[in-house]
Amino acid sequence: MPDTVVTPSIPTVPVMPAVLDQLRAIVGERGLILDDPGKEPFVRDWRGSLTGTAAAVVRPANTDEVSKVVKLCHDHGIAIVPQGGNTGLMGGATPWPTHSGILLSLGRMNHVLEVDPVGYTMTVEAGCVLQTLQDTAASHDRFFPLSLGAQGSCMIGGNLSTNAGGVQVLRYGNARNLVLGLEVVLPNGDVWNGLRSLKKDNTGYDLKHLFMGAEGTLGVITKTVLKLWPAPKDVATAWLAIRDPQAAIEILSAAHAASEDNVGSCELMCRNVIDMVVRHLPNTQDPLKADAEWYLLLEWSSSRPRAEGAEGMSDKLEQFLADEIETGRVLDAVIAQNEAQARNMWRLREGVAEASRAEGPALSYDVSVSISRIPSFIDQGVKAALEILPGLRPQPIGHIGDGNIHFSFAAPKGMDRQTLNQHEPAITRVVNNLVRDMAGSISAEHGIGQLKVDELAHYRSPVELDTMRALKRALDPKNIMNPGKILRL
Incomplete structure (x- = not known):
C-alpha cells in the first residue's frame, strides 16, 4: 500500500500545559516524554516510512494510570494513539501527521502476573514482549504458540490488538484463539475486567473479541489471560525443494495424516526470497542449494518425548519425504540434525521483512x-x-x-x-x-491501520462498514481512541 495516505478527519484538540501537568502527576516524570528526540522512536513506524506527531508520549506503569490518563483525555477531547512494541506494518500504532494528542505506550506494563501450569494459563500485562512470554511458558514446561519475526520486540497487547497471526496459526489459530480473558480500559476511562480463565462462559456477548483486532480503536488492552499448551518434546524441521505451489498444498494435505495431525508449521518460500535473505542477513545459509524455484519449511512436533528405540518425528518425517520424492512433488529435502540447523531454517523465513527493507x-x-x-x-x-x-x-x-x-x-x-x-x-x-x-x-x-483504510472501504459491504461504525460510535462517541485507523467516520 502507499506510504503516503490521505489524512482523515481526527480530533485536533491540543494538549495544554495544564493537561501536561495532570499527566505528569499521573505517570510521573519517568512516564512522560516531551522532547522531540525522545518521542521520535514512538512516532515513526518500524519501516521508517511513516512519521506522525504527538504532544507527548505517555508511559503508564499500571492499569490505574492508564485509566486516569484515558479519562483525562476523554474529558478534554484529546486523541490517543495506543502503542505496544511498534512493530506493525500498517501504521496502526503510528500517529497521523496532524495528530495533536498523545501517544500511549504500554511498554512499562511488562509483568507476568501469574502462571498456572496445571490449568494451562498465564496472566500477563499488555507490555510483555512476546519472546519473554514464550520463554516464561517454557520455564514451566509449557508452550505459548504465538510466533512471528518480531517476537523479540513486539508486545502481547499489540499482538492481540492486531489479532496477529504468525507461523503457528495452522495448528493453534490466530492471536484471538489463544486468549481466555482480557482487561480493557474503555475510551471514557472505565476499566472492564474480563480476566477470566474460563473456556466456557456463555453469559451474553463475548466482549473480548470486540477488542482483539480492533487496533486500539475501541479501547486499550491492559492485561490478558493466555492459553498454554504442553511443551513440544519431539520436533522435526525440514527444508524441501518442491515442484510448484500446487505440490505444496498437496504435500501439506498428505502431511496431516502422515504426521498423525502433528504439523506445526508449513511455510512456502520462493527462490528469489531465499537469495535475498542470504544476501542481506549475516550468518544465514541456504540449507539446500537445489535447482528449484519453490521451497517449503515444514515442521512436525509432538508433546510426547521420543522413547528409546521408538520411532520419532524425524523418522516419520524422513519416511514421508521419501514417499513424496517418489510422487515428484518433493525434488530434494533435508531434515535439521540439530537446533542450530533448525534455527537457520527459521531465520531464513522470519528474516524476510528485515531483508526486504535492506533490499x-x-x-x-x-x-x-x-x-x-x-x-x-x-x-x-x-x-x-x-x-x-x-x-x-x-x-x-x-x-x-x-x-x-x-x-x-x-x-x-x-x-x-x-x-x-x-x-x-x-x-x-x-x-x-x-x-x-x-x-x-x-x-x-x-490489520488495516492507516494504509488500508480506503481499501477496506472499497471491498467491504456497506452493512459491514456501517456495523463497524456503529460499534465505534457506541464505545467511542468522541472518536478519541486511535482515530482515523481502520475506518473513516
Whole structure:
C-alpha cells in the first residue's frame, strides 16, 4: 500500500500545559516524554516510512494510570494513539501527521502476573514482549504458540490488538484463539475486567473479541489471560525443494495424516526470497542449494518425548519425504540434525521483512484465500502485476497452512520508490480484485491501520462498514481512541 495516505478527519484538540501537568502527576516524570528526540522512536513506524506527531508520549506503569490518563483525555477531547512494541506494518500504532494528542505506550506494563501450569494459563500485562512470554511458558514446561519475526520486540497487547497471526496459526489459530480473558480500559476511562480463565462462559456477548483486532480503536488492552499448551518434546524441521505451489498444498494435505495431525508449521518460500535473505542477513545459509524455484519449511512436533528405540518425528518425517520424492512433488529435502540447523531454517523465513527493507523499494500485499486456491492466486496475481510493470521481481511467500500469502514484489532493478509508487495503485487494484474474486481477504494478519483504510472501504459491504461504525460510535462517541485507523467516520 502507499506510504503516503490521505489524512482523515481526527480530533485536533491540543494538549495544554495544564493537561501536561495532570499527566505528569499521573505517570510521573519517568512516564512522560516531551522532547522531540525522545518521542521520535514512538512516532515513526518500524519501516521508517511513516512519521506522525504527538504532544507527548505517555508511559503508564499500571492499569490505574492508564485509566486516569484515558479519562483525562476523554474529558478534554484529546486523541490517543495506543502503542505496544511498534512493530506493525500498517501504521496502526503510528500517529497521523496532524495528530495533536498523545501517544500511549504500554511498554512499562511488562509483568507476568501469574502462571498456572496445571490449568494451562498465564496472566500477563499488555507490555510483555512476546519472546519473554514464550520463554516464561517454557520455564514451566509449557508452550505459548504465538510466533512471528518480531517476537523479540513486539508486545502481547499489540499482538492481540492486531489479532496477529504468525507461523503457528495452522495448528493453534490466530492471536484471538489463544486468549481466555482480557482487561480493557474503555475510551471514557472505565476499566472492564474480563480476566477470566474460563473456556466456557456463555453469559451474553463475548466482549473480548470486540477488542482483539480492533487496533486500539475501541479501547486499550491492559492485561490478558493466555492459553498454554504442553511443551513440544519431539520436533522435526525440514527444508524441501518442491515442484510448484500446487505440490505444496498437496504435500501439506498428505502431511496431516502422515504426521498423525502433528504439523506445526508449513511455510512456502520462493527462490528469489531465499537469495535475498542470504544476501542481506549475516550468518544465514541456504540449507539446500537445489535447482528449484519453490521451497517449503515444514515442521512436525509432538508433546510426547521420543522413547528409546521408538520411532520419532524425524523418522516419520524422513519416511514421508521419501514417499513424496517418489510422487515428484518433493525434488530434494533435508531434515535439521540439530537446533542450530533448525534455527537457520527459521531465520531464513522470519528474516524476510528485515531483508526486504535492506533490499530496497517493494510492494507487499498481506492477503488470504482458501488453501486450494493458493496456486491459482499466485499464478494469476504474478501475471497481472507483471503486465502492469514487467520488471517487477515477484517474491511470494506465505503461511500456506492457513491460506495467508505475503504477496510481495521487489521494484525493478534501479527503480526508486517514487517511480514505483506511480504504478502501485494499478497493481494494488488488480491484486485486491483477484483476492475479492476468490472470496479472500485483503488483510490476512497485519490489520488495516492507516494504509488500508480506503481499501477496506472499497471491498467491504456497506452493512459491514456501517456495523463497524456503529460499534465505534457506541464505545467511542468522541472518536478519541486511535482515530482515523481502520475506518473513516
